[in-house]
Amino acid sequence: MRRMPPLNPLRAFEATARHLSMSRAANELNVTQGAVSHQVRALESTLKVPLCHRLGGTLQLTAQGAALLPTVTRAFGSIAEAVSLLAEPSREG
Numbered sequence: 001m002r003r004m005p006p007l008n009p010l011r012a013f014e015a016t017a018r019h020l021s022m023s024r025a026a027n028e029l030n031v032t033q034g035a036v037s038h039q040v041r042a043l044e045s046t047l048k049v050p051l052c053h054r055l056g057g058t059l060q061l062t063a064q065g066a067a068l069l070p071t072v073t074r075a076f077g078s079i080a081e082a083v084s085l086l087a088e089p090s091r092e093g
Contacts, residue, residue, distance in 0.1 A: 012039035
């Protein structure tokens with residue numbers, strides 16, 4: 001069985017990494033900055049690797065975070081695309 005981390009922490013990480021900001025990620029996800037921070041920390045704990053460094057008011061991805069980001073972004077894009085296809089009228093007779 002594949003090891004799959006929870007989706008909410010992955011989503012919080014993806015938004016945070018894309019924006020390089022937990023505040024902007026929180027705004028996008030309609031949650032508090034504290035909730036985003038908690039989710040990212042939970043993901044780091046699950047994966048047992050640091051994904052970003054929080055330095056004062058700036059955020060920087062670690063090598064592991066930078067390596068994870070493109071795959072997670074593509075995965076969420078694929079899910080969004082699949083869901084959007086459900087809204088299209090059926091092409092079957």
